[in-house]
Amino acid sequence: MINCTEHLWVPMPDGARLGARLWLPDNHTEKPLPTILEYIPYRKDDYSAIRDSSTIAWFASRGYATLRVDMRGSGSSDGVMYDEYSDQEIDDGVSVINWIAEQNWCDGNVATIGISWGGITGLQLAQRAPKPLKTIIVLGASEFRYYDDGSYYMGCMVGQTIGWATLMFGYNTRPPDPNLVGDKWRSLWLERLNETPHYLDQWLTHQHQDEYWLRGTVGTNYDAIKIPVYAVSGHADCWPNTVSRLLKNLSVPTRGIQGAWCHRYPHLGVPGPTVNFLEDAARWFDHWLKGEDTDIMDESRYQVYLQDSVKPKPYYDYRPGKWVGEPSWPSPNVEVNTFYLAGLDSSKLSLSSTEVEKGSVCICSPQTIGLAGGEYMPWFVFGPSNELPDDQRKEDDGSLVFDLLLKEDTAILGNADVELTLSSDQSQSLVAARLCDVWPDGSSTLITRGILNLSQRHGKGDPTALIPGENASVTVKMNHVGYVVPKGHILRLALSTSYWPIAWPSPNSTTLSIITGLSKLLLPIRKMDAEEGVLTEFSDQPGVANLPTTQLREVDLQRSTRIDKETGCHVFEIVADNGKTKFDGNGVEMGSTSLQRCSIHPDKPSSATAEYEWVWEYSRGSEWKTKTFTQTVMTCDEHNFYVKAVAMAWEQDEKIFERAWEKTYPRDHF
Numbered sequence: 001m002i003n004c005t006e007h008l009w010v011p012m013p014d015g016a017r018l019g020a021r022l023w024l025p026d027n028h029t030e031k032p033l034p035t036i037l038e039y040i041p042y043r044k045d046d047y048s049a050i051r052d053s054s055t056i057a058w059f060a061s062r063g064y065a066t067l068r069v070d071m072r073g074s075g076s077s078d079g080v081m082y083d084e085y086s087d088q089e090i091d092d093g094v095s096v097i098n099w100i101a102e103q104n105w106c107d108g109n110v111a112t113i114g115i116s117w118g119g120i121t122g123l124q125l126a127q128r129a130p131k132p133l134k135t136i137i138v139l140g141a142s143e144f145r146y147y148d149d150g151s152y153y154m155g156c157m158v159g160q161t162i163g164w165a166t167l168m169f170g171y172n173t174r175p176p177d178p179n180l181v182g183d184k185w186r187s188l189w190l191e192r193l194n195e196t197p198h199y200l201d202q203w204l205t206h207q208h209q210d211e212y213w214l215r216g217t218v219g220t221n222y223d224a225i226k227i228p229v230y231a232v233s234g235h236a237d238c239w240p241n242t243v244s245r246l247l248k249n250l251s252v253p254t255r256g257i258q259g260a261w262c263h264r265y266p267h268l269g270v271p272g273p274t275v276n277f278l279e280d281a282a283r284w285f286d287h288w289l290k291g292e293d294t295d296i297m298d299e300s301r302y303q304v305y306l307q308d309s310v311k312p313k314p315y316y317d318y319r320p321g322k323w324v325g326e327p328s329w330p331s332p333n334v335e336v337n338t339f340y341l342a343g344l345d346s347s348k349l350s351l352s353s354t355e356v357e358k359g360s361v362c363i364c365s366p367q368t369i370g371l372a373g374g375e376y377m378p379w380f381v382f383g384p385s386n387e388l389p390d391d392q393r394k395e396d397d398g399s400l401v402f403d404l405l406l407k408e409d410t411a412i413l414g415n416a417d418v419e420l421t422l423s424s425d426q427s428q429s430l431v432a433a434r435l436c437d438v439w440p441d442g443s444s445t446l447i448t449r450g451i452l453n454l455s456q457r458h459g460k461g462d463p464t465a466l467i468p469g470e471n472a473s474v475t476v477k478m479n480h481v482g483y484v485v486p487k488g489h490i491l492r493l494a495l496s497t498s499y500w501p502i503a504w505p506s507p508n509s510t511t512l513s514i515i516t517g518l519s520k521l522l523l524p525i526r527k528m529d530a531e532e533g534v535l536t537e538f539s540d541q542p543g544v545a546n547l548p549t550t551q552l553r554e555v556d557l558q559r560s561t562r563i564d565k566e567t568g569c570h571v572f573e574i575v576a577d578n579g580k581t582k583f584d585g586n587g588v589e590m591g592s593t594s595l596q597r598c599s600i601h602p603d604k605p606s607s608a609t610a611e612y613e614w615v616w617e618y619s620r621g622s623e624w625k626t627k628t629f630t631q632t633v634m635t636c637d638e639h640n641f642y643v644k645a646v647a648m649a650w651e652q653d654e655k656i657f658e659r660a661w662e663k664t665y666p667r668d669h670f
Helices: 049-054 057-062 087-101 117-128 162-171 178-195 199-205 242-249 277-289
Strands: 002-011 017-025 033-040 065-070 106-115 133-139 229-234 254-259 302-307 321-326 334-342 350-352 359-363 400-405 410-414 417-424 430-438 444-453 472-477 481-485 490-496 512-516 520-526 549-553 556-563 570-583 589-601 604-620 624-636 640-651 654-666
Touching: 002 057, 002 087, 017 057, 033 087, 033 117, 033 277, 049 057, 057 065, 057 277, 065 087, 087 106, 087 117, 106 117, 106 277, 117 133, 133 277, 162 199, 162 604, 162 624, 162 640, 178 640, 178 654, 199 640, 199 654, 229 242, 229 277, 242 254, 242 302, 254 277, 302 410, 321 481, 334 400, 334 512, 417 430, 417 490, 430 472, 430 481, 444 481, 549 589
Parallel strands: 033 065, 033 106, 106 133, 133 229, 229 254, 254 302, 302 481, 350 400
Antiparallel strands: 002 017, 017 065, 302 321, 334 350, 334 520, 359 512, 400 490, 410 481, 410 520, 417 472, 417 512, 417 520, 430 444, 430 490, 444 472, 549 570, 556 570, 570 589, 589 604, 604 624, 624 640, 640 654
């Protein structure tokens, strides 16, 4: 059993207060304890409360004080959230850590744990190096904001993840709780409605990796981190590269684990197998915060799940495979093999392990290539849904495909690179590369992918237009993965000039000429006879407390792809009732609905449209009732992006707020 203080205030140096929830062991008296902090903007009293009670709170049962703090401008904390990873956010985080260390229930030793935003902030806090912070655990995070974060995926203008800005646009309209804030709740709500910017405005104002993105980019100074780091991610996550990069670049004690999961904690991981991550994390904290010998540092530094070959499906409960342990990263068990892109005719292309004759093949893909690519960030936050990549035959038909029939099982582990010599008939182009596992019946399973905005071939902060018809040498980095392609299957490299809706299309339809013989695939292959290393023996999943809730409305999610008969556009749509829940302890009732619609014509890149809507309902009986609505629509032509947005709010049934935005952004090498 554990004791919970549902709400307390953490004072900031400027007089602001941040809302927090504290858990202590049931038998705690006055003995100070090491403390574990999760610091995120996702409303401790409702939106993240169920997960917090089964994850963060659990560590109190292992002899820790645990604290969940809402960032400034979120939940019932004071202020306005003007941006992600702001200097104010990190300053506040340092103040929270120093405040924790001064409390009578803390022994002066603090750790952070966090997934996604919380993991990224944890890395930044480690760089700030407040004295009480002794170690961090980061999950599903990134240390390169521009390359990986929810806006410019691999340096491409992202169609689907414009949704992240619109999601935060909706999140930031939600009101604080009057029972916690008191009479000022309404004025604080109106302040947020009036002052919180649409993050998309900032992202479209900074279309390349400039100082805006470098603020909060941990990877520019790994050496600033002086404390041990445990990094976690999954192959199906949108950020599968972080674990290996941290293991490679940090000079402090590190540990990495990477499963088949999407953007979730491993003990809640989908696809499975799950692992008892909480017990493992406790062993890490026991070692670095309590000084106990848990043998955790004697196990393999990087434990990674090698996925077996599977037929393509947009949802898996479980991925077969096996765990392997690497002593370091890069691993001595992995060798990079070179395969040349071979062929003089687009119908006779292959991958060759020996040098081949130089030739030229062309590709101009339909703009709809990518619709079978799945979600940018598979999350399954509202339950099982078709968020993973589907059969890639739909994509391969509009791509150049280079095949290699495998004569033995081949374990891919790491980041594959595709080095291309190419030319374009346009000054602005992109190229998408996919590795696929092709079954004897033709089914094509996505292994990994990479996308390059060709204007960023010299760097994310130094865009340079292509000279049409002139050859250029470029490298497409593919996402880190662990996957075994069996003997008798075909390993396929597929190249396309579009990848919608993950990558916003180039201004014009593009034809790329790929120079075979000079272009090649660099593939990291793990030796099949390599030792599996010292693996963690994960125990059974611990029992966790369930937060008492009442389901008032069930989740109903509808996904569809259709062709609009009037326009010829292919329309991808998700219409979701995300359900409604009553939190029995505080009486808050929370519900939401959402719409995501992306459409494009196969032959018209300027037809690209991304539309998002969110409705949030918060109430407590008849005494407090609120609703907010946000809508964002982004379109384009050859020269500009166009954004229209609206936010509305109701108290009881009276509209109390409405605000509209409409702005044009010149396309800057996109």
